Amino acid sequence: MNDMQRLCAYCEKEPLPQPSRGPQRQYCSPKCRQGAYRERKRTSAVTDPSRGVYRERAHLLAHLAAIYPSHFQSDPAEPDWPVLFISLPTGQACWHIAPDDLDLFPHVAPGGDTWDGHTTELKYRRLDHATRIKAAGQWVA
Secondary structure (H helix, E strand, O other): OOOOEEEOOOOOOOEEEOOOOOOOOOOOOHHHHHHHHHHHHHOOOOOOHHHHHHHHHHHHHHHHHHHOOEEEEOOOOOOOOOEEEEEEOOEEEEEEOOHHHHHHOOOOOEOOOOOOOOOHHHHHHHHHHHHHHHHOOOOOO
8 A cells, every 4th residue: 555545444444545635535435434423423532521431431341241141121210221230250230321332232131130239339349359359360251
């Protein structure tokens, strides 16, 4: 690829022939331009810093939910924010998930155990204990 060509900024597949003057092309198709727009909108931590923090947290929780048994249940008090239940080897841990972040959880189905009554403090003690055990290599998930 020479200096006058670059890959599509979204799909990174095709080298884009660049015009000799005028604005440089960034996308190989309108579909890629729209995909990039949707991605920017989804990850717009710059315009709403607190939203970015929730999105980052959701990425980490999606990873935990892929490692340990997990499921969603609705919360009558917050029906638009489903509750993610993760069964850690040290006990249950639950988090509300923002509707905009549900796209990160296609691997989590509804149903399963009900809330065991744990507090936020107990949830994080369970998570910390599970982390120490995992780091020590005492179990494989």
